[in-house]
Amino acid sequence: MSKYSMHLLVCGGTSCKSQESDILAEKLKKELSKQGLDETVQVIMTGCFGFCDKGPIVKVMPDNIFYTQVKPEDAEVIVEEHVVKGKSVERLLYKDSKRKGLNKKQLRIALRNCGVIDPELIDEYLARDGYQALGEVLANQTPEETIELMKASGLRGRGGAGFPAGLKWDFARKNKSDQKYVVCNADEGDPGAFMDRSILEGDPHSVLEAMAIVGHCIGADMGYIYIRAEYPLAIERLKIAIGQARNYGLLGKDILGSGFNFDIDLKYGAGAFVCGEETALIHSMEGERGEPTLKPPFPAESGYMGKPTNVNNVETLANVPVIILKGADWFSSIGTETSRGTKVFALAGKINNVGLIEVPMGTTLREVIFEIGGGIKDGKKFKAVQTGGPSGGCLTEKHLDTPIDYENLVANGSMMGSGGMIVMDEDDCMVSIARFYLDFTVEESCGKCSPCRIGNKRLHELLERICEGKGEESDLLRLRNLGEVIKDTSLCGLGQSSPNPVLSTMDNFNDEYVSHVHDKKCPSGVCTDLLEYFIVEENCIGCTACARACPVGAIAGERKEPHLINPDTCIKCGACMDKCKFEAVILK
Amino acid sequence: MEKIKSLTDLKRIRDEKQSGLQTREKGELAENLVQVKVAMATCGIASGAKETMEFMMSALEKRGVDALVTQTGCMGYCYAEPTIEVTLPGEEAVVFGGVTHDKADEIIEKYIKDGELVDGIIPVNYEIIDNKE
Numbered sequence: 001m002s003k004y005s006m007h008l009l010v011c012g013g014t015s016c017k018s019q020e021s022d023i024l025a026e027k028l029k030k031e032l033s034k035q036g037l038d039e040t041v042q043v044i045m046t047g048c049f050g051f052c053d054k055g056p057i058v059k060v061m062p063d064n065i066f067y068t069q070v071k072p073e074d075a076e077v078i079v080e081e082h083v084v085k086g087k088s089v090e091r092l093l094y095k096d097s098k099r100k101g102l103n104k105k106q107l108r109i110a111l112r113n114c115g116v117i118d119p120e121l122i123d124e125y126l127a128r129d130g131y132q133a134l135g136e137v138l139a140n141q142t143p144e145e146t147i148e149l150m151k152a153s154g155l156r157g158r159g160g161a162g163f164p165a166g167l168k169w170d171f172a173r174k175n176k177s178d179q180k181y182v183v184c185n186a187d188e189g190d191p192g193a194f195m196d197r198s199i200l201e202g203d204p205h206s207v208l209e210a211m212a213i214v215g216h217c218i219g220a221d222m223g224y225i226y227i228r229a230e231y232p233l234a235i236e237r238l239k240i241a242i243g244q245a246r247n248y249g250l251l252g253k254d255i256l257g258s259g260f261n262f263d264i265d266l267k268y269g270a271g272a273f274v275c276g277e278e279t280a281l282i283h284s285m286e287g288e289r290g291e292p293t294l295k296p297p298f299p300a301e302s303g304y305m306g307k308p309t310n311v312n313n314v315e316t317l318a319n320v321p322v323i324i325l326k327g328a329d330w331f332s333s334i335g336t337e338t339s340r341g342t343k344v345f346a347l348a349g350k351i352n353n354v355g356l357i358e359v360p361m362g363t364t365l366r367e368v369i370f371e372i373g374g375g376i377k378d379g380k381k382f383k384a385v386q387t388g389g390p391s392g393g394c395l396t397e398k399h400l401d402t403p404i405d406y407e408n409l410v411a412n413g414s415m416m417g418s419g420g421m422i423v424m425d426e427d428d429c430m431v432s433i434a435r436f437y438l439d440f441t442v443e444e445s446c447g448k449c450s451p452c453r454i455g456n457k458r459l460h461e462l463l464e465r466i467c468e469g470k471g472e473e474s475d476l477l478r479l480r481n482l483g484e485v486i487k488d489t490s491l492c493g494l495g496q497s498s499p500n501p502v503l504s505t506m507d508n509f510n511d512e513y514v515s516h517v518h519d520k521k522c523p524s525g526v527c528t529d530l531l532e533y534f535i536v537e538e539n540c541i542g543c544t545a546c547a548r549a550c551p552v553g554a555i556a557g558e559r560k561e562p563h564l565i566n567p568d569t570c571i572k573c574g575a576c577m578d579k580c581k582f583e584a585v586i587l588k
Numbered sequence: 589m590e591k592i593k594s595l596t597d598l599k600r601i602r603d604e605k606q607s608g609l610q611t612r613e614k615g616e617l618a619e620n621l622v623q624v625k626v627a628m629a630t631c632g633i634a635s636g637a638k639e640t641m642e643f644m645m646s647a648l649e650k651r652g653v654d655a656l657v658t659q660t661g662c663m664g665y666c667y668a669e670p671t672i673e674v675t676l677p678g679e680e681a682v683v684f685g686g687v688t689h690d691k692a693d694e695i696i697e698k699y700i701k702d703g704e705l706v707d708g709i710i711p712v713n714y715e716i717i718d719n720k721e
Contacts, residue, residue: 003702003704004703004704004705007705009705009709009711011711012707042704042705044705044706044707044709045707045708046707046708046709046710046711047665047668047685047708047709047710047711048710048711048713049711049713050711050713051713059711104713104714104715105713105714106713106714106715107714107715107716107717108714108715108716108717109717111662111664111716112716112717113661114629114660114661114662114663114664115625115627115660115661115662115663115664115673116660116661116716117660117661118658118659118660119659119660119661120659123605124605126598126601126602126605127602127605127606129602130602131592131598132598132599132602135594135595135598135599136595138595139594139595140595194630194631197629197630198629198631198661198662198664201629201630201661201662202629202660202661202662203661231630233629233630233633234630247591248590248591248592249591249592249593250592256592256593256594256595256597256598257593257594322717326717352667353665353667354666354667355664355665355666355667356662356664356666357664357714358664358714372713
């Protein structure tokens with residue numbers, strides 16, 4: 001087959017490249033041809049190994065040897081020692097006594113089948129032990145035993161608040177009723193979050209199986225998946241999956257000869273953020289307005305159609321079948337004391353490896369951002385990471401080594417949320433970020449309670465004023481007071497958490513707020529109202545192009561002499577900057 | 589489709605399908621075939637995974653390579669979509685990122701036909717739990 005007997009894989013991820021891995025690859029090729037080995041050994045650039053702090057990485061195949069922190073100068077020794085003499089280079093060898101190969105930071109439990117099976121073929125799911133957990137529960141466990149197992153596993157809700165799943169099921173089980181329901185919350189609404197969509201698109205059966213297990217535990221024979229209509233592919237694959245499961249008799253009457261009946265149907269949401277809140281979700285399912293109601297009564301007492309209802313998020317459910325098959329002890333051995341298992345995160349923003357990742361709880365933000373995520377784009381400086389979506393907060397440099405779990409995130413002014421992680425760099429203005437999230441909550445507030453409806457609107461106006469340079473110092477105090485009041489007095493989770501982005505950025509980036517209000521400057525250069533156009537004297541050759549482009553005649557200057565912008569007349573349209581070919585016009 | 593009536597049935601079918609994962613419509617053991625999986629979640633499709641998949645299917649057929657091209661869910665490498673995983677008979681699976689037409693062509697000509705690696709490999713940076721107890 002291959003004419004090559006050996007491959008040297010050089011990491012071409014952004015972080016390794018910035019440490020000259022591309023030069024290293026060239027030097028390796030040169031050294032190989034010097035030895036006359038370029039016909040038998042091939043050098044290949046790969047994507048990121050997710051191990052950037054040890055970069056640049058070289059992997060030798062088929063020997064499966066990893067070299068770390070390899071410099072271009074090391075090319076010679078690798079070729080001479082390893083390739084020619086077959087001896088590994090001790091000095092550069094990656095050492096981890098526990099494992100062979102690189103210590104992988106990611107562990108896929110909820111995503112175990114995503115990217116492995118064809119989601120439209122139930123047989124592939126069955127081959128990966130699909131529906132075995134349901135079979136096990138129906139044949140060999142009482143509902144109480146299954147619930148105890150879930151409690152012991154320590155699985156907590158992955159949708160945001162982190163309520164223990166087993167306990168939730170227990171409440172729904174204990175409420176007596178002629179009819180109960182299982183609901184899967186697939187109304188994933190955080191900006192930048194796509195964990196649940198990926199699970200439904202890649203492994204729909206795991207969610208169906210888990211819902212049937214919940215049904216058996218709480219005594220329900222009907223389940224609904226509340227999914228937003230903006231997820232057409234997930235909907236299509238769910239429909240295919242439900243059809244296939246029915247055909248096999250894994251949904252429907254007398255499942256696996258146990259006498260247990262369970263079926264699943266879909267309910268579509270119109271994409272309102274507040275409908276991710278379980279009471280609002282239930283009202284929306286009933287055809288009512290998607291507005292939350294005060295708890296208690298909890299859905300476990302009175303939910304869909306007034307009947308006991310158990311609502312779990314997609315990712316929570318995706319964990320269930322494995323926990324039943326592998327046991328509570330196995331699951332609780334992963335993660336931290338209070339947060340067991342893994343969490344899926346959608347990594348987005350100014351990060352090199354935008355992607356869907358799953359890490360054990362307790363992994364630090366630094367590992368997620370700088371190793372798995374490959375660091376910040378374009379070698380810029382890390383500024384903050386927003387977790388928990390519009391309900392969460394911004395974490396900064398000083399939080400990078402905090403192990404991620406429910407409690408730690410809350411203690412640091414953010415929250416787990418559903419798992420969106422948006423990374424920001426030095427070019428992002430934190431006041432604008434806070435305004436962006438407020439934009440979202442103002443838009444998505446259902447309007448039922450006044451703190452959220454009016455309070456957030458006022459909060460947004462204050463931020464708008466600050467970004468426009470019209471803020472006063474008293475506005476900062478007003479922001480904080482108003483934020484606290486909204487948090488304390490809103491009806492549901494949306495309002496109670498909506499000021500978080502404002503409060504957490506005020507806590508961590510107070511100096512940015514102060515410079516917006518006091519100095520009328522935006523340190524990151526984002527808020528255009530606070531910026532002024534300048535002409536850099538050294539770069540200006542006096543071509544007059546800018547002066548001719550200026551619609552308000554704000555630019556003056558003689559031909560072949562540096563020009564000047566009059567800030568009082570300038571309307572900040574940017575026409576001068578577009579016209580200038582010498583990068584003489586800048587925003588400051 | 590026949591209904592599955594008991595846990596014993598389910599286990600038997602699982603064992604069948606486990607070997608069945610290997611045997612597909614061609615009646616041939618898949619481990620003797622070149623297997624190509626294309627990540628086809630919304631993000632992949634938006635980046636052109638559908639076109640990549642169609643191209644792989646028709647190009648492999650035209651060039652007489654006995655291959656099995658299937659779709660799968662998100663592999664997690666959004667920054668490198670479209671992503672495909674290629675398993676040559678008897679070899680470990682290799683993931684390639686940014687698989688446009690040109691890249692797909694190169695992968696077929698170099699890797700699939702000659703076993704020669706090409707740039708753009710994505711090192712798999714996660715472990716998947718095995719389902720077994």
